[in-house]
Amino acid sequence: SQQGEEDPQALSIQEGENATMNCSYKTSINNLQWYRQNSGRGLVHLILIRSNEREKHSGRLRVTLDTSKKSSSLLITASRAADTASYFCATDLSSNYKLTFGKGTLLTVNP
Amino acid sequence: DGGITQSPKYLFRKEGQNVTLSCEQNLNHDAMYWYRQDPGQGLRLIYYSQIVNDFQKGDIAEGYSVSREKKESFPLTVTSAQKNPTAFYLCASSQRTGGFTGELFFGEGSRLTVL
Numbered sequence: 001s002q003q004g005e006e007d008p009q010a011l012s013i014q015e016g017e018n019a020t021m022n023c024s025y026k027t028s029i030n031n032l033q034w035y036r037q038n039s040g041r042g043l044v045h046l047i048l049i050r051s052n053e054r055e056k057h058s059g060r061l062r063v064t065l066d067t068s069k070k071s072s073s074l075l076i077t078a079s080r081a082a083d084t085a086s087y088f089c090a091t092d093l094s095s096n097y098k099l100t101f102g103k104g105t106l107l108t109v110n111p
Numbered sequence: 112d113g114g115i116t117q118s119p120k121y122l123f124r125k126e127g128q129n130v131t132l133s134c135e136q137n138l139n140h141d142a143m144y145w146y147r148q149d150p151g152q153g154l155r156l157i158y159y160s161q162i163v164n165d166f167q168k169g170d171i172a173e174g175y176s177v178s179r180e181k182k183e184s185f186p187l188t189v190t191s192a193q194k195n196p197t198a199f200y201l202c203a204s205s206q207r208t209g210g211f212t213g214e215l216f217f218g219e220g221s222r223l224t225v226l
Binding site: 030035043044048092097101103 | 144
């Protein structure tokens with residue numbers, strides 16, 4: 001079964017609005033990463049948050065991590081049509097040296 | 112330009128044929144990975160390699176084989192034993208770091224269709 005599960009599966013918003021995606025996981029992690037995938041393309045790394053961090057920012061992205069709830073959220077502020085893509089969380093389990101991906105959230109930003 | 116190159120981008124195969132997908136990286140990364148993606152699904156790990164001449168099975172290794180003879184190359188063979196090989200295949204690499212998996216760099220993928 002998937003280690004990470006994103007919620008919602010799909011999200012449609014207007015340009016300028018904020019988009020929030022959530023990720024839940026099941027076991028202890030070293031870190032959690034968020035990736036973006038445009039249709040038919042490879043994944044692009046967005047941000048990595050370690051298990052001892054609670055919040056991280058990168059440009060219009062804000063990621064939070066709550067290890068007690070085993071969950072993370074990705075916030076994209078002031079969204080643009082170019083943000084339309086699928087967003088995946090991936091967890092790095094302790095002593096595993098591999099990432100386990102969720103099924104992703106499909107974000108559509110309407111102009 | 113550093114990066115990961117996958118080829119071919121599109122591949123058609125007849126049932127019963129083996130096919131090999133190429134993955135080359137010039138990032139000097141030790142670790143390389145193969146993932147499979149089905150429509151509307153996440154990525155599932157097929158094989159991964161942390162160092163040359165060594166690799167491990169992922170979650171769905173049956174019907175696939177790999178080799179890691181060179182640091183920069185990690186080819187994936189989809190054998191006739193793979194029951195449902197039609198999928199999008201993604202190769203990735205990362206730098207080995209002490210105790211955790213860092214950022215993965217992905218290729219643009221290879222789409223395999225079985226006719």
